[in-house]
Each structure stands twice: as structure tokens, then as C-alpha cells.
Amino acid sequence: MKAAICEDEPAQAAETARLLQEWAARHGEPAALSVFPSAEALRFRWEEEQDWDLLVLDIQMPGENGMDLARALRAGGFRGAILFLTAVPDFMAQGYDVEALHYLLKPVEPEKLFACLDRACRRAGRAYTLLVSDPKGAAVRIDQKEIRFLRVRAHEVEVSASGLSFFNGSLDAAEKELASGAFARCHRSCIAGLRFVQTLERDRVVLEDGTCLPVSRRLFQSVRAAFVAYYQNGEGLS
Secondary structure (H helix, E strand, O other): OEEEEEOOOHHHHHHHHHHHHHHHHHHOOOOEEEEEOOHHHHHHHHOOOOOOOEEEEEOOOOOOOHHHHHHHHHHOOOOOEEEEEEOOOOOHHHHHHHOOOEEEEOOOOHHHHHHHHHHHHHHOOOOOEEEEEOOOOOEEEEEHHHOOEEEEEOOEEEEEOOOEEEEOOOHHHHHHHOOOOOEEEEEOOEEEEHHHEEEEOOOEEEEOOOOEEEOOOOOHHHHHHHHHHHHHHOOOOO
């Protein structure tokens, strides 16, 4: 993902860049980041470089603000994702005018930012991968859209996709690397790929191939919410 951050506060710009790199590392998604201290600086680069996938714009900046910059770039033909960061909610309604991906209040919560980046990645048509080991122990990357479920078996995390493989870590660690909104933790021992869910019952998830995964009482409501949101939003993995 090629992204530009426009932020006049150096500390905030550095933190945003750090979080973008952390997100990229989680997903094995190479990230090329450019940081600009003002709208004017970004505009100068824009004259020669217009192929960004994502713009992360502070709204309140000296000179031209982030909202006006977004309007100008949209008018100039930019079709990538725009994410606004700001300390006040006053401009939120204006975000619709520039088809903003989202609007996050500072201080930014990492998981909310990561969810926005997941959406930007899906819209850009990029595939998510997960680093696993095949049955022979070789490290391979598999496309997350092919993952039907992850399940703890003995001391390993079994990953069911086009073939059987194993995640070299805990189920909690694997969950952090999965695309937001495309999977649901249904039990302490398993995660379901929502793309493959046929039905959701009080105590189990039934996948398209008939595989049944347990649903704990504690997690039922969150699984149900994830299941409904996945199909209402129509934002599955690319």
C-alpha cells in the first residue's frame, strides 16, 4: 500500500506512520509511506506523484486544512481512500462530500485505525495473506480469503484453507493478523471465516461444507453482530 500522511504535528505524524507500519507488518503488506507537514507540501509532491492508495489527512492545519485539500484532490481525479484524523468532530459531516473512508478522533485508537486500513486494502483490491507452515514444515503464505477456519488442536493452530496448514503461534496471535470484519472468534479454541458461514445457531456455526464449529455463550452476540455486519456491508476480502 502506498500512503501519504499529512500532519503538522511531528509527534502525531510519527505515531501515525508507526501504526501504519505495524499494520503492514501484521498482514505482510508492503507499505511505502510519505509524510508531509502541510497541505502545501503534499500538493507540491502531487504534481509529480499521484498514485497513492491512501491519504491520511489531519483536518486542522495552518494554511490550507485537510478538508479543503481533500476536496481539491478529489476534483483533480484522486480516487484512492481518504482517512481524516482530527481532535474535534466539527467537520465530520463534510467528510461525505469527499467520500471519506472514515473519520477518527485523536488520540487515535490503534485497532480502529487498523480496521480502517483493512477496509482501504480491500477497496484497493489487495489480497491478505497469513504466514503458516505446511504439513512438511515449509513456511508459506496463504490467501486469507481461502481460510475456512482456525482451530486449536493439541499444541498447534490448525488452519483450514485449500489445504491443511499450521500457524506458528497462538490463536490470539493469529487473530491479530486476520483482516478485520472477515473473521469471528466463536470459541476460545476457534475462529470462523465469515465468507464460509452458512448458518449461525446458538451453540454452533455451520460452514458451507457442513463443518460445525462451537459457539460459546459468552461470544454468541459478538459472532452474531460480525456475521450480520459482514453480509450487510458486502465488504468481504478481495
